Amino acid sequence: METTDPTDNATLTAASDPAAPIALRERYFNRELSWLAFNQRVLDEACNEAHPLLERLRFLSISGNNLDEFFMVRVAGLKGQLLQDVDTRSPDGLTVAQQLSAITEEADRLMDAQQRVWSAIRRALATSGIDVLDLADIRDDEAPWLEAFFREQVFAVLTPQALDPAHPFPFIPNKGFSLIFDLRRLSDDEPIRELLMVPARLPSFVRLPDLPTQDGIVPRARYVAIETVIRRFTNILFPGYEVKGDGAFRIIRDSDIELEEEAEDLVRYFRSAIKRRRKGRVILLVMEVGMPENLEKLIKEEIGGADAIITDTGRFLGIADLEQLVEEDRPDLKFPLFNPRFPERIREHGGDCFAAIRSKDIVVHHPYESFDVVLAFLKQAAQDPDVVAIKQTLYRAGKQSAVIRALVDAAEAGKSVTAVVELKARFDEEQNLMWASQLERAGVQVVYGFIDWKTHAKVSMVVRRENGTYRTYCHFGTGNYHPVTARIYTDLSFFTADPRAGRDAARLFNYITGYVEPHDMELLTISPMGMRERLAELIDAEIDTARAGGEGSIWIKMNSLVDPAIIEKLYRASAAGVQIDCIIRGICCLRPGVPGLSDNIRVRSIVGRFLEHSRIMCFGNGAALPNKQAKVYISSADWMPRNFDRRVEYLLPIENPTVHAQILEQVMVANLIDDEQTWQLLPDGSYDRVHTGRRHFNLHRYFMTNPSLSGRGEARSGAVPKLSLKRGT
Incomplete structure (x- = not known):
């Protein structure tokens, strides 16, 4: 259980303008109760008559499975603390016994x-x-x-x-x-x-x-x-x-x-x-x-x-x-069948992933664009005689994984293949042990990472011999290498041949496999070595902009927002006038819209046909979002203590102008203007379904029916229509 004190990290909480003196219970929502509120939103989709009947039944079954896992892990953890007389309070000030009492009451209501x-x-x-x-x-x-x-x-x-x-x-x-x-x-x-x-x-x-x-x-x-x-x-x-x-x-x-x-x-x-x-x-x-x-x-x-x-x-x-x-x-x-598109950029290069990536960075938007492109990248690496090495992290790979098959084929073809298999992926431990054994039998160098940290970063790198030298191609994902969940989770896959990213990826793998601490990282920021601090710097820059009279602005999209130190930073940014929009699908411990604390923070949750899973962070960098000079990042990490302190994660800046615009002006704007499957978090912790009656904009439907994000860039025929915060089309 995470019981981080928001005052633990002095470098993050120190500020010239201290946040308003508001009691803990009024500063944070309880993590466990926030999760139960998310599962209530899932259950509410089972009542949503806009969905086909069997899809409503699916939402009901998902809410049941979610609740089972909640008891198996979260409630079990609290019970263990109670038995061991642990007296640490949660960030919102509740004792273990108080949390269990509140959880029991809410879970009973949910089951009824x-x-x-x-x-x-x-x-x-x-x-x-x-x-x-x-x-x-x-x-x-x-x-x-x-x-x-x-x-x-x-x-x-x-x-x-x-x-x-x-x-x-x-x-x-x-x-x-x-x-x-x-x-x-x-x-x-x-x-x-x-x-x-x-x-x-x-x-x-x-x-x-x-x-x-x-x-x-x-x-x-x-x-x-x-x-x-x-x-x-x-x-x-x-x-x-x-x-x-x-x-x-x-x-x-x-x-x-x-x-x-x-x-x-x-x-x-x-x-x-x-x-x-x-x-x-x-x-x-x-x-x-x-x-x-x-x-x-x-x-x-x-x-x-x-x-x-x-x-x-x-x-x-x-x-x-x-x-x-x-x-x-x-x-x-049921929902009408949907067949994801294969990225046009790869097709334009005759299916040659490496040629397409060499020409320009590519972002692929799952599930609207097929996960097959990731498999194609690895399969091509396995078969290409010029590829000398492949390194791959595996957190969840599924029961029938073409990723594993590609790594096995590469090893059997004589390539140097390293797989970081995370044994601590909850409820996938047994499956991952099986994959590890299969990979080792094929000659793959299998590494299990750190004993007390999880390797949660989703990174693949391929080293290829070209023109007498070596070039590294990288894939950075916000989701798992799991072909089944890639059909229902919204995630981003970013492919690049940028030498800086290749060197950073190599340092990251050396850190995991050999405990060699990375120095002089050129693009990546990783946890548990400074990601929280880097994010704090980015928030501070927006505070400085706002205090200087500019338009400080932050957009973030992730699954969970829990970390007290980062939440305190966001409160200070709000007090300074920074406009903050958060798209938090699941747990959110930040309390938005509280006078004197979070007036300028808005929190939304999107629950619909697909499960929103991508992690994206955007900072105005001197102007209101969206703008071309904004700093845009993708990440494998949610903003939780475990992601910052006990997991190996990455944070990657997006510098390619086309990809930058696609993520900021398409993915993020679409999330912000959705008004058919969005819930607004209120200061009292309740969620209200958004019904503006103006746009009737459904971001899932939009990306299902518009051309590929990675297609041909903004200026070419077939690009995704430009979205606007002022209009839905």
Whole structure:
């Protein structure tokens, strides 16, 4: 847990005009509550009737998965602090116990809201021809097929366990969903209690066969939740018994991996830690509403313990599992298919990535422009006989990664290949261990980075022999080398052959692989070696401009804004008259619009079809944004203590005029003028959906329907139409 004191860094908080003396609770929003507010915005998209119905269901399932991870990591961390009597307060002044109390109240409200949203969507699905059936809804003509399915596909993998002195309550794994039954033997009225853990490999929903329909009529899709199927056939599961009462429950366990400093072998430690994660402390116990009191009491005693948060909610406990229903083949209930464009600049050079990059720097805007260009860059490097070395960071690469394949091919072709595989990428540790083994077998030099820091920078460099010398080509990304998330996350890929960037990238890799501290960096700023300080300098320059009577201005776009020292800098900039616009998709601890503190700061959050993920920072540099002399940066880092102090990240200035204009005047302006999927953060911490009624501008739709950012530059045919802060087209 991050508990940075905003006064820890004197160089950042010192200023000739101290910020207004406002209490901590009024200066910052709580990080955990801000995250819950973000998940509420995700849930609100499930109620947004502008979205197709199955996309609304997808938002609901995402909110469920988000909440699971929140308990597994964030709440688990607070619980751990409470057990260890940690008395450090959060930056907003709350004790650990106060945070847990507030989180529990808000999470309960959120879970209740999820159940209400599911009920509404379920009714709407039925109206659209997709039924999710209760026991009483299963028709007589469907029962034989369902019984056969149960006998052939379900029965053999179920293992009911009696609960008595000879059979103690079993261990239930993380996210384990279980049913508990009170039974009575028909022959002698003997009572027995049975627990049934539903195997995770079973589908969450069973789709019944389509029934014959008239020509041209789409058959109704009829689904039955797996727990409903099991309850339907308890007579097969428990022959000779009568069910007197039953209930369902689900648990979440502590799934964070705490790295011990004395770990001698990082790979062995993580393999062991992944196994321990499955047995972590119970953090959350959710029980089906209406469960018999005696069963509820037993579960609380056996599972809840003194530490777990216990709640009951609704009749459907696995909100994240609703994702299975989204796969129903109903294109009319989903977003229209979108095929990302391949960058025109690469096509103009006959598909030769290196020739295109040599001619001019390129920025690629995902997911509107295909991630295939990154794969093409690496594949070409693997096959090109003039390429001598490839270096690559891997934070999250997915389960089926063409990136890994390209690195393997390059190593097998005799090239020097180095892969920095981050084992501490939460919930991807096991996958990354597998990739590391595969890469090592192919001859790739695999490095795991630092023990106590994560390597979060997204950097790839290719060294190529050209005209008797060597040229370095670099890719800097704001997102992961993950082909699946690259289709739904908005990110930037920047390609350059600038020698300065190549030298800096080499220094960065040497730092990660050999602990050689980089000196004389020419373009890059990296953390944990001065990124916070560099950002503070850039903010100070805007303060100086404003104090001199100029138009100081800052635009930032990122996932989270948490770091107290940087927030204090922004408050001071606001007090000096700097105009600050923040596009913060998720957590924001800065409190905007507070008189005397943040009058000139505005915060927006965009939640829509794609997940906003790029990190962009723009500073006016003597004039109001946007302008040609502005300083524009892309980064792998959000502004959080962990990114500045405990991760290896990069901050890169964009100097190429075309790319500079594309990022500043297209990407950033589009984010600022969106009025269809934007929320405004208010001083009290609430978010209001923006409805200006003027532009009807949707930035996702705009970039889906306009030509490639990296296409041909501003002056050529096919460039993206110029946007304006005063108009939406």
